[in-house]
Amino acid sequence: MQVLVTGGTGFVGRAVLAALAETPHRARILVRHPDSPRARDLAGRWRVEIAAGDVLDPASLRAAMSGCEAVIHLVGIISEVGRNTFENAHTRATQNVVEAARTTGVTRLVHMSALGTRPGAVSRYHQTKWAAEEAVRASGLAWTIFRPSLIYGPGDQFTTLFARLARWSPVLPVMGPGRARLQPVAVEAVARAFVRALTEPAAVGRTFDLCGPERLTFNEVLDTILAVTGRRRVKLHLPLPLARLVARGLELIFPRLLGRAAPFNRDQLLMLQEDNVGDPAPARALFDLPVESFRTGLGRYLRRR
Numbered sequence: 001m002q003v004l005v006t007g008g009t010g011f012v013g014r015a016v017l018a019a020l021a022e023t024p025h026r027a028r029i030l031v032r033h034p035d036s037p038r039a040r041d042l043a044g045r046w047r048v049e050i051a052a053g054d055v056l057d058p059a060s061l062r063a064a065m066s067g068c069e070a071v072i073h074l075v076g077i078i079s080e081v082g083r084n085t086f087e088n089a090h091t092r093a094t095q096n097v098v099e100a101a102r103t104t105g106v107t108r109l110v111h112m113s114a115l116g117t118r119p120g121a122v123s124r125y126h127q128t129k130w131a132a133e134e135a136v137r138a139s140g141l142a143w144t145i146f147r148p149s150l151i152y153g154p155g156d157q158f159t160t161l162f163a164r165l166a167r168w169s170p171v172l173p174v175m176g177p178g179r180a181r182l183q184p185v186a187v188e189a190v191a192r193a194f195v196r197a198l199t200e201p202a203a204v205g206r207t208f209d210l211c212g213p214e215r216l217t218f219n220e221v222l223d224t225i226l227a228v229t230g231r232r233r234v235k236l237h238l239p240l241p242l243a244r245l246v247a248r249g250l251e252l253i254f255p256r257l258l259g260r261a262a263p264f265n266r267d268q269l270l271m272l273q274e275d276n277v278g279d280p281a282p283a284r285a286l287f288d289l290p291v292e293s294f295r296t297g298l299g300r301y302l303r304r305r
């Protein structure tokens with residue numbers, strides 16, 4: 001099967017390409033910067049075809065989908081920059097993907113959403129992911145939606161970041177009390193679910209949570225990272241009003257002055273105050289996903305001091 005992957009250069013995308021490389025499927029990735037070292041590296045390593053384009057450019061999407069039977073749509077953002085707003089990168093992008101799929105005769109769509117996505121969600125991230133899901137459900141295509149909790153693995157923006165921070169900083173910042181629960185899932189399991197869904201008839205028209213076996217508070221997630229890396233650090237809890245102020249400052253400085261996404265924003269702060277847990281059983285059973293503790297999973301790529 002010829003598959004177009006959007007977001008193939010990202011953290012999850014790279015794992016999906018690795019999983020696709022173990023199948024007879026042929027992968028093509030939509031990339032904004034085809035000459036970037038990352039795009040070239042992926043092309044060489046996984047023998048993927050490169051299609052230059054942007055999910056906000058419908059013509060480029062149609063060209064990239066030409067000759068494809070399926071799309072794995074991964075593009076998403078956690079922080080806004082330029083025209084990559086939540087509304088554009090989630091909702092508009094997905095509407096564009098659906099429209100291009102219909103036009104070019106693609107029949108299968110495996111879509112990346114997120115746990116916590118629901119009507120009336122508090123964060124704009126989740127609101128726009130919900131609108132994107134609605135576009136997928138109304139598409140008339142053979143669709144599958146995945147909603148992961150926190151995804152961890154080599155090169156992620158969370159465990160790797162905190163492990164790196166713990167190397168030199170005596171404290172780890174926690175926004176608020178850190179008592180909301182997460183259910184971290186390994187990126188390899190997520191990638192396997194996406195790739196297996198392509199040819200699994202029982203996955204069509206269904207939405208699956210993707211979560212690991214444990215429900216851990218944010219504090220426990222940090223404790224596990226510290227335990228795996230063999231460090232002892234103090235967790236510094238920022239009161240929510242102060243955390244909001246910090247987030248606002250970063251939102252002003254990074255996208256506006258530096259042209260880069262803020263490392264932390266108020267939308268993330270809202271999400272971090274609510275539980276992000278689900279039911280791992282249906283996806284685990286249908287896609288034969290591995291069950292691995294967070295600690296064991298981290299140990300595969302975070303080394304002890």
Ligand SMILES: NC(=O)c1ccc[n+]([C@@H]2O[C@H](COP(=O)([O-])OP(=O)(O)OC[C@H]3O[C@@H](n4cnc5c(N)ncnc54)[C@H](OP(=O)(O)O)[C@@H]3O)[C@@H](O)[C@H]2O)c1
Binds near residue numbers: 007009011013053151
């Ligand atoms: N990571 C998690 O814990 C987690 C949890 C739940 C759901 N998700 C969802 O999983 C998906 C992938 O997340 P990730 O962690 O892999 O993110 P990531 O590493 O930031 O990757 C995002 C990808 O989207 C691409 N992209 C962004 N804007 C684009 C545009 N306008 N046109 C074309 N490509 C564009 C990026 O391309 P460039 O290389 O050009 O920047 C990159 O390949 C997202 O939808 C996210 O919401 C992630």
